[in-house]
Amino acid sequence: MAVFTSVTLDDLSSWIKQFPLGKALSIKGIASGIENSNFFITTETGEYVLTIFENLTFEQLPFYLKLMRHLADRGVLVPAPVANIAGELVTALHGKPASIVSKLDGASQMHPEPVHCAAVGAMLALMHLAGKDFPLYQENLRSLNWWHETTPKVLPFLSDELRHLLCAEVHYQDAFDSTPIYRALPRGPVHADLFRNNVMFDGEKLTGFFDFYFAGCDAWIFDVAVTVNDWCIDTATGELDVARVRALLNAYNLVRPFTTEESVAWKPMLRAAALRFWLSRLYDYYQPRDAEMLTPHDPAHFERILRLRESLPVPPLTSDL
Ligand SMILES: Nc1ncnc2c1ncn2[C@@H]1O[C@H](COP(=O)(O)OP(=O)(O)O)[C@@H](O)[C@H]1O
Ligand SMILES: N[C@@H](CCOP(=O)(O)O)C(=O)O
Numbered sequence: 001m002a003v004f005t006s007v008t009l010d011d012l013s014s015w016i017k018q019f020p021l022g023k024a025l026s027i028k029g030i031a032s033g034i035e036n037s038n039f040f041i042t043t044e045t046g047e048y049v050l051t052i053f054e055n056l057t058f059e060q061l062p063f064y065l066k067l068m069r070h071l072a073d074r075g076v077l078v079p080a081p082v083a084n085i086a087g088e089l090v091t092a093l094h095g096k097p098a099s100i101v102s103k104l105d106g107a108s109q110m111h112p113e114p115v116h117c118a119a120v121g122a123m124l125a126l127m128h129l130a131g132k133d134f135p136l137y138q139e140n141l142r143s144l145n146w147w148h149e150t151t152p153k154v155l156p157f158l159s160d161e162l163r164h165l166l167c168a169e170v171h172y173q174d175a176f177d178s179t180p181i182y183r184a185l186p187r188g189p190v191h192a193d194l195f196r197n198n199v200m201f202d203g204e205k206l207t208g209f210f211d212f213y214f215a216g217c218d219a220w221i222f223d224v225a226v227t228v229n230d231w232c233i234d235t236a237t238g239e240l241d242v243a244r245v246r247a248l249l250n251a252y253n254l255v256r257p258f259t260t261e262e263s264v265a266w267k268p269m270l271r272a273a274a275l276r277f278w279l280s281r282l283y284d285y286y287q288p289r290d291a292e293m294l295t296p297h298d299p300a301h302f303e304r305i306l307r308l309r310e311s312l313p314v315p316p317l318t319s320d321l
C-alpha cells in the first residue's frame with residue numbers, strides 16, 4: 001500500500017558500502033506496509049529487507065533491533081539485523097533511521113490450521129525463554145498506562161453503551177493489575193503483536209516472526225493471549241476455535257510449561273489483549289495520523305472479541321488430554 005520514502009538503486013549502492021554485504025544488485029518497494037517504508041533488496045551476498053522508519057526515532061530503535069539480534073543469535077526464527085562495519089544496526093538513509101535485516105522465506109498464513117498454530121505456540125515459547133537474558137528494558141508501550149492515556153481521547157466518539165464497556169474493562173484490568181497473581185506472572189520481552197500477518201510460513205514450516213516494533217517487556221501470558229485472540233479464532237465472529245487453541249497452547253506448554261498463576265490469569269489476559277487492540281483501533285479510527293493509516297482496521301472486531309471473552313468460558317491454559 002505504501003512506500004513513503006523512495007530509494008533508488010543508486011542511493012542504495014552508495015549507502016550499502018558501509019555493510020559487509022557486497023554490491024547492491026536490485027531494490028523493490030514492498031507495497032503492503034502501513035507504518036514504514038520497506039524494500040526487498042538483493043546484494044552479492046543474498047536477499048534482505050531494508051526498512052526506513054517513518055515514525056520511530058534513532059533513540060527508540062536499538063531496543064527492537066538488538067532484541068531481534070539477540071533472539072536470532074539464540075536460534076529463534078526472526079529476521080537477523082545486519083550491523084555495518086562500525087557495528088551499528090541503525091544508520092541514516094535520506095535523513096531517517098534505516099536498517100537491514102535478513103529476508104524470511106515464505107508468506108503469511110492467513111487461514112491457519114492447528115498445525116500452524118502449534119508451530120506458532122512452540123516458537124513463541126522459545127522466544128520468551130530466549131529473551132530472558134536480554135539486557136535492555138522497555139515497557140510495553142501499549143499497556144495499562146497507554147490505555148489510561150488513550151481512553152479519554154476516544155470516549156467522546158462512543159455511544160453510552162460503548163463508553164461503559166470500555167471504562168468498565170479498563171477498571172477491571174486496573175484491579176487485576178494490582179493483584180498478587182498478576183505480579184507473580186513470569187515476564188520479559190514480548191512481541192505483543194503476533195498476528196497472522198506478522199509470521200511467515202513455507203507450507204506448514206514456520207520460517208519466522210517479524211514486525212517487532214510493538215515489542216516491550218510484559219507478562220508472557222499477555223503475549224500468548226494476543227496471539228490466541230488472532231490465530232485461534234473464527235475471524236467472522238471472534239469465537240475461539242478449540243482445536244487451534246489447544247494446538248497452540250499445548251505446543252507452547254511443552255517448551256515452557258505454564259505456571260499456576262498464568263492459568264488463573266488466562267481469562268483476564270485474553271480480555272486485556274482484546275482491550276489493547278480495540279483501543280488502538282478506536283484511536284486510529286477516530287484520531288488518524290496523516291496519511292499512514294490509509295485503511296484503519298475495524299475496531300468492532302475487537303469489541304466483539306472483548307464481549308465474548310468477558311461473557312463466555314474460555315478453554316483452559318493446560319489440558320490433560
Ligand atoms: N524480514 C522480512 N522477510 C520477508 N518479508 C518481510 C520481512 N519484513 C517485512 N516483510 C514484508 O514486508 C511487509 C510489510 O512489513 P511490515 O513489517 O508489516 O510493515 P509495516 O510495519 O510498515 O506495516 C510484510 O507483510 C512482509 O511481506
Ligand atoms: N495488529 C494490529 C495492528 C498493527 O499492524 P501491523 O501490520 O504492524 O501488525 C491490529 O490488527 O490492530
